[in-house]
Amino acid sequence: MGAAPDRQEVRRQARRSRARRDRATASAATLIVVAALVLAVVLAPGWPSVRQSFLSWDDLRRAFPDILTGFWLDVRMFLATEPIVLVLGLTIALVRVTRAPVLFPVRAAAIAFTDVFRGVPTILVIFGVGFGVPALGFSWLTNDEVILGCTALTLSYSAYVAEVFRAGIVSVHPSQRAGARALGLTAGQTTRFVVLPQAIRRVVPPLLNDFISLQKDVALVSILGPVEAYRQAQIYGSEYFNYTPLLGAAALYLCVTIPLTRITDRLQDRQLARRSTGGAA
Amino acid sequence: MTPVVQVVAATKAFGANAVLAGIDLAVAEHEAVVLIGASGSGKSTLLRCIDLLEEIDDGDILLDGEVISDPAVNVDAVRRRIGMVFQQFNLFPHLDVLTNITLAPTRVHGTPRAAAEARARELLARFGLAGREREYPDRLSGGQQQRVAIIRALATDPRVLLLDEVTSALDPELVGEVLDLIGELKGDGMTMVIATHEMAFAREVADEICFLHQGAIIESGQPSTLLDDPKAEETRRFLQRIHSKR
Numbered sequence: 001m002g003a004a005p006d007r008q009e010v011r012r013q014a015r016r017s018r019a020r021r022d023r024a025t026a027s028a029a030t031l032i033v034v035a036a037l038v039l040a041v042v043l044a045p046g047w048p049s050v051r052q053s054f055l056s057w058d059d060l061r062r063a064f065p066d067i068l069t070g071f072w073l074d075v076r077m078f079l080a081t082e083p084i085v086l087v088l089g090l091t092i093a094l095v096r097v098t099r100a101p102v103l104f105p106v107r108a109a110a111i112a113f114t115d116v117f118r119g120v121p122t123i124l125v126i127f128g129v130g131f132g133v134p135a136l137g138f139s140w141l142t143n144d145e146v147i148l149g150c151t152a153l154t155l156s157y158s159a160y161v162a163e164v165f166r167a168g169i170v171s172v173h174p175s176q177r178a179g180a181r182a183l184g185l186t187a188g189q190t191t192r193f194v195v196l197p198q199a200i201r202r203v204v205p206p207l208l209n210d211f212i213s214l215q216k217d218v219a220l221v222s223i224l225g226p227v228e229a230y231r232q233a234q235i236y237g238s239e240y241f242n243y244t245p246l247l248g249a250a251a252l253y254l255c256v257t258i259p260l261t262r263i264t265d266r267l268q269d270r271q272l273a274r275r276s277t278g279g280a281a
Numbered sequence: 282m283t284p285v286v287q288v289v290a291a292t293k294a295f296g297a298n299a300v301l302a303g304i305d306l307a308v309a310e311h312e313a314v315v316l317i318g319a320s321g322s323g324k325s326t327l328l329r330c331i332d333l334l335e336e337i338d339d340g341d342i343l344l345d346g347e348v349i350s351d352p353a354v355n356v357d358a359v360r361r362r363i364g365m366v367f368q369q370f371n372l373f374p375h376l377d378v379l380t381n382i383t384l385a386p387t388r389v390h391g392t393p394r395a396a397a398e399a400r401a402r403e404l405l406a407r408f409g410l411a412g413r414e415r416e417y418p419d420r421l422s423g424g425q426q427q428r429v430a431i432i433r434a435l436a437t438d439p440r441v442l443l444l445d446e447v448t449s450a451l452d453p454e455l456v457g458e459v460l461d462l463i464g465e466l467k468g469d470g471m472t473m474v475i476a477t478h479e480m481a482f483a484r485e486v487a488d489e490i491c492f493l494h495q496g497a498i499i500e501s502g503q504p505s506t507l508l509d510d511p512k513a514e515e516t517r518r519f520l521q522r523i524h525s526k527r
């Protein structure tokens with residue numbers, strides 16, 4: 001026992017120096033790969049022209065304020081769409097898992113909804129809603145392209161999100177339901193207090209994945225006319241005969257999507273760790 | 282006196298598999314009836330049918346003289362009067378110990394939160410779990426989790442407690458603490474139906490032991506009679522197999 005602290009100290013040092021070595025190796029490997037990639041691009045025969053058309057600092061500076069304004073529209077479309085998607089998706093999922101016979105028609109409608117809107121490319125849904133709805137000619141219906149575009153995105157994404165919620169709900173073990181029913185909770189109380197809280201916790205990472213997709217797909221609304229970041233960049237690009245503004249728009253999307261991606265990965269790792277220690281029963 | 286639980290000629294089949302083949306059973310107030318029998322003999326199904334978690338095909342189930350197996354009966358209201366504890370605890374992992382216990386009293390029975398919590402703390406303290414109120418189930422040992430599950434069932438003051446092999450999922454050294462708790466409940470006069478493979482415990486706690494074989498109670502009686510001097514060949518063979526495993 002008396003000699004133990006010494007041995008422990010030696011081990012700790014060994015572990016520390018191994019960690020240092022691992023980090024150094026990782027950094028060196030990364031550096032070499034990045035350098036090789038940069039060299040490959042720079043030495044490519046077309047590099048001078050690529051550099052001119054993709055990395056024009058002046059063009060970017062002139063276009064950027066308007067692209068940023070466009071991006072603000074993207075963000076607002078995302079913020080308006082996402083909460084409705086969550087509510088609608090959860091509602092559809094709940095309808096699909098209830099067994100009440102009265103709800104059969106609603107359940108059939110929910111299944112048809114998810115099948116159709118998951119099966120059709122988002123861009124076609126946007127076309128359909130954006131051009132189809134105004135063509136109906138109802139005076140009380142909006143003609144605002146942003147609202148129509150967001151409606152189309154809501155339809156498309158609610159179908160995906162409903163399936164995510166449903167997967168979470170059916171992943172809660174039947175014994176949890178039995179435990180709740182045995183206590184006298186009604187079917188509704190069981191769902192509300194026992195099943196849903198566990199289901200939602202499990203689907204946060206896949207939901208965030210859909211958030212990330214939506215934050216990019218709002219750009220599709222531009223096919224109806226609204227000038228958001230991508231469209232604005234494209235306008236400047238063709239004006240200057242230069243792609244740099246598009247690169248600027250891409251950078252803006254990344255500013256939002258990368259943090260979201262990191263949060264998603266972090267949550268996913270944490271859940272995996274929890275499950276492997278037997279936490280999430 | 283009317284039995285608390287009465288099962289009359291109950292049958293139940295899963296497809297072509299006749300799981301309960303005409304069960305008759307009566308559990309008087311303050312009595313503990315123990316169900317023994319090989320795995321697959323129908324013990325869990327019988328308990329689940331009494332708690333209306335499964336529907337019987339034929340026969341009747343009565344609670345305090347009232348037929349509860351009638352399809353017109355409100356099953357939620359019936360289950361509020363019965364407590365059931367499962368082999369795998371079925372605690373809610375997203376709720377802490379106190380909330381697990383107070384969920385049904387507050388949401389189903391309309392007990393004010395403060396009163397429900399006071400009662401829960403009292404039960405936890407009595408059964409050696411004081412100070413665990415804010416822990417989550419996965420932080421507790423199996424024996425502690427099962428004790429919480431039993432307390433959760435007790436917190437609604439059920440007329441009868443159904444215990445389905447509540448020690449079968451536990452490490453051997455944790456079995457005792459759970460059986461001790463059930464012994465105390467017996468001392469309180471709790472009416473219980475208990476499925477178990479723990480024969481020494483059955484002998485100690487049971488007023489009556491029923492031996493199930495292929496969905497039928499083929500022999501029942503006082504512990505000493507049934508365990509020491511079984512009449513049926515199947516009972517004898519079952520008891521021999523159990524004893525040779527020890």
Ligand SMILES: Nc1ncnc2c1ncn2[C@@H]1O[C@H](COP(=O)(O)OP(=O)(O)O)[C@@H](O)[C@H]1O
Binds near residue numbers: 295300322323
């Ligand atoms: N939900 C179910 N569906 C189909 N068969 C079942 C179901 N539950 C139980 N059984 C069958 O019923 C029989 C009795 O099971 P069970 O009541 O669990 O016995 P025990 O608890 O005595 O081990 C077994 O043959 C089992 O396979």
Ligand SMILES: [Mg+2]
Binds near residue numbers: 445
């Ligand atoms: Mg069983």
